[in-house]
Amino acid sequence: AYQERLVLTRELRDAVAAKELTLFYQPVINLQSGRIDGVEALLRWEHSEFGRIPPDQWIPLAEEVGIIHQVTRWVLDRVCRDASGLRARYGDHIAISVNISAKDLAHPLFHEQARAILRRHHLLPRNIILEITETAMMTDPELAQHTIEILSDMGFRIALDDFGSGHSSLGTPALFRLDELKIDRSFLHNVLDYPARQKILKAALELGTALDLDVVVEGVEEEAIAVWLQQFPGLQGQGYYWGQPARASLESTGAPLPSHASDH
Numbered sequence: 292a293y294q295e296r297l298v299l300t301r302e303l304r305d306a307v308a309a310k311e312l313t314l315f316y317q318p319v320i321n322l323q324s325g326r327i328d329g330v331e332a333l334l335r336w337e338h339s340e341f342g343r344i345p346p347d348q349w350i351p352l353a354e355e356v357g358i359i360h361q362v363t364r365w366v367l368d369r370v371c372r373d374a375s376g377l378r379a380r381y382g383d384h385i386a387i388s389v390n391i392s393a394k395d396l397a398h399p400l401f402h403e404q405a406r407a408i409l410r411r412h413h414l415l416p417r418n419i420i421l422e423i424t425e426t427a428m429m430t431d432p433e434l435a436q437h438t439i440e441i442l443s444d445m446g447f448r449i450a451l452d453d454f455g456s457g458h459s460s461l462g463t464p465a466l467f468r469l470d471e472l473k474i475d476r477s478f479l480h481n482v483l484d485y486p487a488r489q490k491i492l493k494a495a496l497e498l499g500t501a502l503d504l505d506v507v508v509e510g511v512e513e514e515a516i517a518v519w520l521q522q523f524p525g526l527q528g529q530g531y532y533w534g535q536p537a538r539a540s541l542e543s544t545g546a547p548l549p550s551h552a553s554d555h
Contacts, residue, residue: 295341300352302338307361312336314369315536316377319388319507319529322521329386329420330377331529332370333536334362350392359394360401366390367405370419371412373539380539388420388450393427396438406445416446420471424452425463436467443468453509455495464502472499476510476530483515496523 306312316330336344353359370387378385395401409416421442428435428451439449450471451464455478464472478492492508499506511517511530520526 296352299338299341299344299349300356303349303352303356304358306336306338307358307365311338312362312365313538314366314373315538316373316387317529317536318381318533319527320533322517322526322528323524327381327385328527329388330381331388331422332366332390334366334390354392354394359392360398363389363391363395363401364404364408367408367419368412371408371414374412374414374418376539386418386420386448388422390422390452391427392423393430393435396423396427396435397431402438402441402445405442405447416442417448420448420450422450422452422473425454425456425460428463428467432466439467439469443470450507461498464498464504469502469504471505471507472502473529474499474506474508479508479510479516483519496526 313335315333315335317333318327319329319331320326321328334346334350336346336349338344350359350362353362366389370389374387377387391401398404405421406416409419423435423439428439443449448470449468450473451467451469452473453475454464454472456475472495474492474495478488478495480488482488482492496506496508505527506523506525507527507529508520509529511520511528511532513532517528517532520528
């Protein structure tokens with residue numbers, strides 16, 4: 292509602308300053324071995340009046356009012372603080388994914404600020420995957436290419452997020468220096484029931500392989516789909532099938548990771 296939007300806009304700045312935001316982490320699973328290869332940091336805002344507000348409702352507001360960059364810096368700092376606990380839980384090998392926006396890519400000091408945050412916590416850029424949606428990359432492709440190259444040269448790994456959602460172009464992954472392709476959850480809709488949908492998903496996976504990218508399929512929620520995806524070598528999966536996202540402090544938001552997702 293319009294009134295709710297006004298309230299959220301006013302209170303968003305206070306929420307960031309008061310650290311009312313919380314990070315949860317969702318594992319990324321190697322589909323063949325069951326090993327947890329990484330985690331994605333998911334940002335949550337628990338509002339005192341409206342309860343949990345979905346990110347797609349307030350992240351655009353943060354971009355509109357000009358504080359998304361402040362939010363991203365907070366997330367990076369929090370992730371770095373949580374890193375030791377996450378490694379203790381899942382293994383030293385894990386990478387931690389952080390979502391960044393078009394506003395971050397356009398910020399002239401973002402790469403320096405990101406590197407400074409990691410240095411303060413004695414972490415290396417290669418431990419962090421920066422996830423960027425295709426929409427964000429294509430807002431200003433030349434600027435995005437430039438910023439991504441700088442971040443990549445620093446050692447950050449770059450992922451194209453939500454590939455296949457909205458108006459995607461098959462050529463987009465080839466435009467940028469990427470390390471990972473994240474296939475949007477929409478590819479899994481009825482995938483076991485329709486051979487044509489299976490062919491489309493396979494084509495997306497083959498694109499990632501042809502570009503020598505790590506490939507993650509998002510939105511895996513059923514055992515049958517997880518098993519079916521095991522036929523693709525090296526493929527990773529992410530979704531509620533392996534459990535609800537959890538805090539770094541091990542306070543789970545739902546069922547714990549089942550035994551078929553190895554802790555190491």
